[in-house]
Amino acid sequence: MPNDAAGLARTDAEALDAHDPLRACRDEFVITDPDLCYLDGNSLGRLPKRTVDVVHRYLTQEWGSELVAGWSHWIDEAQRVGDLIGSATLGAASGQVLAIDTTSVNFYQLCDAAIRARPNCDTVVSDTANFPTDRYILEGLCARHGKRLVLIDDESGEEFVTPDMLAAHLDSRTALVTLSVVQYRSGALHDVAALTKMAHDAGALVVWDASHAVGVVDMHFDRDDVDLAVGCTYKYGNAGPGSPAWLYVNQRLQGSLRVPIQGWFAQRDQFAMGQGFDRAGGMRGFQIASPSIVGMRCIEASFGMIAQAGLPAIAAKAALGTDMMVRLHDAWLAPLGFELITPRDPARRGGHVTLRHADAKQIAVAMRELVNVIPDYREPSSIRLAMSPLATSFVEVWDGFARIRDLVATGKYRTVAVSSDRVT
Ligand SMILES: Cc1ncc(COP(=O)(O)O)c(C=O)c1O
Numbered sequence: 001m002p003n004d005a006a007g008l009a010r011t012d013a014e015a016l017d018a019h020d021p022l023r024a025c026r027d028e029f030v031i032t033d034p035d036l037c038y039l040d041g042n043s044l045g046r047l048p049k050r051t052v053d054v055v056h057r058y059l060t061q062e063w064g065s066e067l068v069a070g071w072s073h074w075i076d077e078a079q080r081v082g083d084l085i086g087s088a089t090l091g092a093a094s095g096q097v098l099a100i101d102t103t104s105v106n107f108y109q110l111c112d113a114a115i116r117a118r119p120n121c122d123t124v125v126s127d128t129a130n131f132p133t134d135r136y137i138l139e140g141l142c143a144r145h146g147k148r149l150v151l152i153d154d155e156s157g158e159e160f161v162t163p164d165m166l167a168a169h170l171d172s173r174t175a176l177v178t179l180s181v182v183q184y185r186s187g188a189l190h191d192v193a194a195l196t197k198m199a200h201d202a203g204a205l206v207v208w209d210a211s212h213a214v215g216v217v218d219m220h221f222d223r224d225d226v227d228l229a230v231g232c233t234y235k236y237g238n239a240g241p242g243s244p245a246w247l248y249v250n251q252r253l254q255g256s257l258r259v260p261i262q263g264w265f266a267q268r269d270q271f272a273m274g275q276g277f278d279r280a281g282g283m284r285g286f287q288i289a290s291p292s293i294v295g296m297r298c299i300e301a302s303f304g305m306i307a308q309a310g311l312p313a314i315a316a317k318a319a320l321g322t323d324m325m326v327r328l329h330d331a332w333l334a335p336l337g338f339e340l341i342t343p344r345d346p347a348r349r350g351g352h353v354t355l356r357h358a359d360a361k362q363i364a365v366a367m368r369e370l371v372n373v374i375p376d377y378r379e380p381s382s383i384r385l386a387m388s389p390l391a392t393s394f395v396e397v398w399d400g401f402a403r404i405r406d407l408v409a410t411g412k413y414r415t416v417a418v419s420s421d422r423v424t
Helices: 012-019 049-073 077-092 103-116 133-146 163-167 193-199 282-286 293-309 311-336 360-371 396-408
Strands: 097-099 123-127 148-152 176-178 203-208 228-231 246-248 352-356 377-380 384-386
Touching: 012 311, 012 396, 049 293, 077 246, 077 282, 077 293, 097 282, 103 133, 103 176, 103 203, 103 228, 103 246, 123 133, 133 148, 133 176, 163 176, 163 193, 176 193, 193 203, 193 360, 193 396, 203 352, 293 311, 311 352, 352 360, 360 377, 360 396
Parallel strands: 123 148, 123 176, 176 203, 203 228
Antiparallel strands: 097 246, 228 246, 352 384, 377 384
16 A cells, blocks of 8 residues: 555655644653654643653742642642633633542532532433443432433444434433533534533533543633533643543532532631531632642643643644544555544544544554554544644654554554553
């Protein structure tokens, strides 16, 4: 198969890199192996060099020397860093985002609050392709509150909830609709504004999980009248494994919603340490406990890079990079038994594409072990490959796809054992 079968030679990828307005950003990441094609930034972003300095400075000049006195300026960091996440990536004005806890905890908190805010409704709507933690938490919440959980099933394989599909499941019984902005497996991007409006018209609240969108999709929560949202910071956010997540509560709901865990950070006069819970106003009323300050520093460093680059430029590069993947798939990989399950229209996807193959699990292991390309594998039979715009180059994508092609065309991938690793 010729190397330019897709109408895209390696020199075209080099030209795209040369003209990439974000090309300087790649040099701001720690890259220990220049030969590696790291196409898994949708799962864990690379380490920004500035994070190393920022964390070192925090350890030596803040924690190390200030000791407990540091809390006088650390205390409201969840809100200050939340504002940075909001302005850089969510289209959210200040005072609506907290950087805190995990996506799962934040999802539980906001869904529970939303369900209890509609006591006369008995239905929660999500979809079968939503991220597992969301579905498991909803199962538990619905069992506890005696609600009905309805999961929409898009049988087309694209895992895309259309307005018509949602309309078929919405009525006056619906308390809550919760979906992912970008589907974790197929990469399909939902229409946040349209689906939110439909749910509002039925009287329901909406919780969006934006984990696979934050830092790569240009979102506009305030403009789109989003109610509630959660997401992580370690994927396209590049803030590091297990870095704190975030939650968004639209200003208009902050006075009326109550999260179930009443921790001390939500107490109006926190350091009076008195009897009885008296909830603080604003976003502090949604905070449980102490923020991880080292985590805050990691988010500040990496989301500062996103703010500098700007979401429009980042999203434009993601569209170009995923378009390259689609074209290389069509030319090289489809004839080898691969099938694209991600939407072909760049306006309908995020930063990753997903390819199905009968031997996907073994191919994913062989990519890492034999040809120095890192994807991730998701059941069933799916390989996810991402353009993480600040760190990934077009040549990295082109080389990665050429190596997958050769690995599968030669049948070499069959020589590796399917991994027994718990993490895929
Ligand atoms: C869409 C989505 N939601 C939730 C989570 C869970 O995140 P956490 O482990 O931070 O709770 C993930 C993790 O990858 C995710 O992709």
